[in-house]
Amino acid sequence: MLLDDASAEFNDFFERHYAELARLAHLLTGESDTADDLAADALVALWQRWDRLRSADHPVAYARGVVANMARERIRSAVRERRRITLFWTRAPERTDGPDVAAVLDVRAALARLPFRKRACVVLRHAFDLSEKETAVALGISVGTVKSQTSKGMAELEGVLGTRAADELVAGRRNR
Secondary structure, three states, rough: OOOHHHHHHHHHHHHHHHHHHHHHHHHHHHOHHHHHHHHHHHHHHHHHHHHHHOOOOOHHHHHHHHHHHHHHHHHHHHHHHHHHHHHOOOOOOOOOOOHHHHHHHHHHHHHOOOOOHHHHHHHHHHHOOOOHHHHHHHHHOHHHHHHHHHHHHHHHHHHHHOOHHHHHHHHHHOOO
């Protein structure tokens, strides 16, 4: 099979410059396997434009630029991937000494039994640690109403959960 002039020229270019382009890629990425792939990918890209490049003054310079750009993208991609992996694997593990799940469910069930205003006051004051004034602003009620609704809500929770559980809910707020 005879090669046409363009194919013959590209084949010659490939033979003369592949090793140099692979070395360049290796020096840029530090990875020999990646270097071979990048050099091959760059030469594929060059082949696709060979009709225009074969008459250029410095096709090797263009080829080096292609390798450099591909290496840069490879490095950026690897950095992004490492960041994603780092974020995934460095998240703090779930605490095994966390809250008693049954107790949490009991508190949630007890809170659900409270009328909305009492529940909102208790939650904003004790779970979100808002001041009486901040709670009043958030709910659009007076500070006095926040005080009374919180007090009544905590009393109802004590009735359902017991004094110790209600005290722990308040103590948990103070320990944050």
